[in-house]
Amino acid sequence: MDLVTVLHALGDPVRMRLLLSYADDAEHSCAPRDLGLDHLHKSTVSHHMRVLREAGVTSTRVAGRNRFVSLRRADLDARFPGLLDAILAGAAAPA
Amino acid sequence: MDLVTVLHALGDPVRMRLLLSYADDAEHSCAPRDLGLDHLHKSTVSHHMRVLREAGVTSTRVAGRNRFVSLRRADLDARFPGLLDAILAGAAAPA
Numbered sequence: 001m002d003l004v005t006v007l008h009a010l011g012d013p014v015r016m017r018l019l020l021s022y023a024d025d026a027e028h029s030c031a032p033r034d035l036g037l038d039h040l041h042k043s044t045v046s047h048h049m050r051v052l053r054e055a056g057v058t059s060t061r062v063a064g065r066n067r068f069v070s071l072r073r074a075d076l077d078a079r080f081p082g083l084l085d086a087i088l089a090g091a092a093a094p095a
Numbered sequence: 096m097d098l099v100t101v102l103h104a105l106g107d108p109v110r111m112r113l114l115l116s117y118a119d120d121a122e123h124s125c126a127p128r129d130l131g132l133d134h135l136h137k138s139t140v141s142h143h144m145r146v147l148r149e150a151g152v153t154s155t156r157v158a159g160r161n162r163f164v165s166l167r168r169a170d171l172d173a174r175f176p177g178l179l180d181a182i183l184a185g186a187a188a189p190a
Contacts, residue, residue: 003185008106016099080185086177090098093175 001056001079009055010087014040014048019071022058023088027068096151096174104150109135109143111186114166117153118183122163 009015014037021028021035028035030049037045049069052058056075061068076084104110109132116123116130123130125144132140144164147153151170156163171179 003182004106004108004111006106007102007111007182011099011101011103011106013099016102080181080188082177082181083185086175086181087098087102090175090178 001075003080005055006057006076006080006083009051009057012048012051014044015052016091018048018052019057019087020091022069022071025071025073027061027070030067030069096170098175100150101152101171101175101178104146104152105182107143107146109139110147113143113147114152114182115186117164117166120166120168122156122165125162125164 010019017037018035030045035045049058049060053060053069056072056079058069059072061070073084105114112132113130125140130140144153144155148155148164151167151174153164154167156165168179
């Protein structure tokens with residue numbers, strides 16, 4: 001897990017929105033509708049999800065024909081202590 | 096100062112290197128040589144410095160024909176508590 005790669009992954013408004021969805025630590029389906037991203041093409045959403053996964057921000061569990069995505073919070077916290085908390089707090093703070 | 100814009104600015108290896116140079120809180124000249132970036136074209140370095148400045152990560156002081164760049168640590172810490180410290184610690188940690 002590389003710091004610059006993680007920051008690049010999160011330095012995009014769509015991927016930040018995905019992160020905020022995943023921050024409940026639940027598993028999420030990949031349907032754009034479920035992610036509040038139904039204004040985006042499915043392939044665009046897939047691209048952003050791949051960037052997050054390849055950066056190590058999320059993991060994907062495949063179950064039959066479905067995929068479930070969740071935040072790798074423990075791994076991120078272990079590798080970059082305080083980073084995810086600071087980002088989530090910053091995203092929640094008023095501009 | 097926008098979180099996604101700051102993360103995007105730091106999600107690049109050259110700009111991360113600049114950040115680490117600026118982390119001493121001194122003023123730095125814009126000469127690529129002084130930044131350990133003399134393998135890059137001057138215009139490339141200027142581009143990366145502009146991205147950092149426009150994101151609010153750095154400020155630039157103009158003195159005669161020279162420009163001096165420094166980290167906006169206090170502003171970043173006030174706006175995104177813990178973020179810069181977590182990033183600098185993560186950059187210093189072994190992979």
